[in-house]
Amino acid sequence: MQGTIDLAGDAQARDAREKANSLALADFDVGNPELFKTDTFWPYFDRLRREEPVHYCKDSMFGPYWSVTKYNDIMDIETNHAVFSSASLLGGITIRDIAPDLRRESFISMDQPRHSAQRKTVAPMFTPTHLDQLAINIRKRSAECLDHLPVGDEFDWVDQVSIELTTQMLAVLFDFPWEDRRKLTRWSDIATTIPGSGGLVATEEERMAELSECAAYFARLWKERVNQPPKSDLLSMMAHSPATRDMNPKNFLGNLILLIVGGNDTTRNTLSGSVYALNKNPDQYRKLRDNPDLIDSFVPEVIRWQTPLAHMRRTALEDIEFRGRQIRKGDKVVMWYVSGNRDEEVIDRPYEFIIDRSRPRTHLSFGFGIHRCVGIRLAELQLRIIWEEILKRYENIEMVGDPKRVYSSFVKGYETLPVRIAA
Template sequence: MDTVMQNSGLLDIPLDRLDVSQHHLFRTGEVLPLFARLRREDPVHYCAQSQNGPYWSVTKHEDIMKVDTNPKVFSSSWENGGIVLDDAQAIPPVKDFVISAFIALDEPRHGVYRRAVQPIVSADSLRSLEDLVRTRTKKVLDSLPRDQVFNWVDLVSIELTTLLLATLFDVPVEDRHLLREWSDVTATLEGMDGFIGHENRIAKLTECLHYFMKLWNDRVNAPPKFDLVSMLAHDPNTRNMTPIDYLSQILVLIVGGNDTTRNTMSATINAINLFPDEYRKVREDRKLIPAMVDEIIRWQTPIPHMRRTALEDFQLRGKLIRKGDKVAMWYYSGNRDEEVFPDGDSVNVNRPNVSRQLSFGFGIHRCMGMNIAKLQLRILWEEMLDRFEFIEMLKPPVRTMSNQINGYTEVMVRIRG
């Protein structure tokens, strides 16, 4: 583990009062021993009172899979509350503003939107992106200061992910900071660092709508191009969306293309410093790079949970989940389930079953950008190893305070060699 319990008394809290959804637990790392306790003592756990109301925690790998692959019983729809424990992400408590992204829709509507943008992650698309991703990665790494301390999050993780996002949307690269800003505003809610209030949040997202409506108007009557806006504008099933519906799809694509990759890039530096022997294995055998990418994604788990809402009563491990109940699938816990990933708090590049990690979800909502993320991370590893002997982390990283995004705001490093 890269953190320790700050308050051992948390482990003594009675189970009926245990609330693992508190944002600060993710910043400090205190949530991990609590998840381990739930896996041992109460793997399907009911919390009657939390900042987001009552909810169930599903913490074992097997049980998470049962929920994630059963969309007929467990709904993702914003109409039932959406995909995170805080309902306000989909339905803010001000104005008539609903974020109905396709990740927060059930079938058949979910598939309509997903199919419209699916070509962006095709094998041909990935092949066409590889040279561009490599060129940009080389440029970013070559520009890093030597013999100076800098924040890897700002100069590498954010820079590389926003550059690619700008390409996928075909927006000017000089506007990439806007994509990062809209991503953060979308995913930052009450109780998290950086929350700007619901009214200000809606104002910022309205700015995003105006920006992307201009792109839509420019492209809807132009010949189709291979970018996400054009795909939505020209697909017959999405070209007549309402503006708020369009914004919803844009936001999920921005957040999905930003957070997993950005925070795994930062986790990479944390991991190689905490587990230098594993780093040496990869330096000595570069064929291990894809396995290391998967292992760090598992270890980090950039999206700690996804929420579902029960559409009917359902028995899980002898517990009765009632119709209408919130259910949190804690991927962060399932990725450390001792029965599936022994010594899961450690990074092990030789882990034989790392492909079973849950970070991208399963079933109909499995992350469509998974292979783009892995492409970016693989190339980052290849180019790092070509240039640097080691990237030394000089102090513990500063994490985000969020149960939705398991990320970093600061990873202070110095390049060696």
């Protein structure tokens, strides 16, 4: 069993494994963000999949919740919309409950039929024809970014590449003022941060103040788009669609945050994770350099291996027995994608990073069913083009220190990743 391959170091891996194996299952709290910041959550999920794949945590910083940890069980929850709700009014899609007066609707945190009506508004952004047009832009900006890296010197890959390229893409998608594009990064981070965790803000009030700034900024852009002929950016699409043009302020901000986080955090952390994964698996890096055509399978494999969003949450609409456990109406049910993507019963050698897997798209990183990520193809396109451009230029991107990870059990990401490109 290679269940510790992702852990930061041998001693840390051993300690985490010993603690996970000695702790009573009733005391497991796999939603603790500290486990993700230290990358020590893996043995806890390994044990849950083996011994109690549907697990109840009675007490945590997020309150009580159920954990669903196996691939096929997660799929069953994802597709049972009659019983398991995404609605923001019931708590939304993350393990963390938001106070009722602060809840924001977005189409990912809506049930049918409203979900599909709003989702369809932005779907044209991700059609093959539009992606072909975006590909030209992605390649140009990727080349410019990579050509300006400080070759020979240590630098932070997260800031100079992952954040910069995904933020540029977001600015293009929204037709957002270029000089202010890093505001998008800030708002994405603020939307998912846990106040008081030593991170970006100390209180929920500070967090909401910055998100209000986001809403006000976009409201100004919205007024411009409403009074212009329809264009192909996301904001114009929403401004001119019957399903979204009359959104209330909370629904407006909810959809903005969804699109910003979806377009930023997932691709950004997978791009960072790709460098980390290749450094941890130098045989796969050699394989990729020797055969760049493997990028087509490398991209979905790194999306699985990284799993940039660790979970999604649902709320039970009624009492239900699920895999022998009694889930009650109103219970919080957390689907751990990060665990399902390591399920040995579905994925062969799941802890291994294998860039030429025969079925690399067997993973849960984008969700499943009606709530499956609308930007899947764009995320894969960005990663594919960026790595095509990297391989044209650089023999090796060497990790020269440990990454600093995000304090979150929702966003599975990196704050920093020190690297060097040999001169």
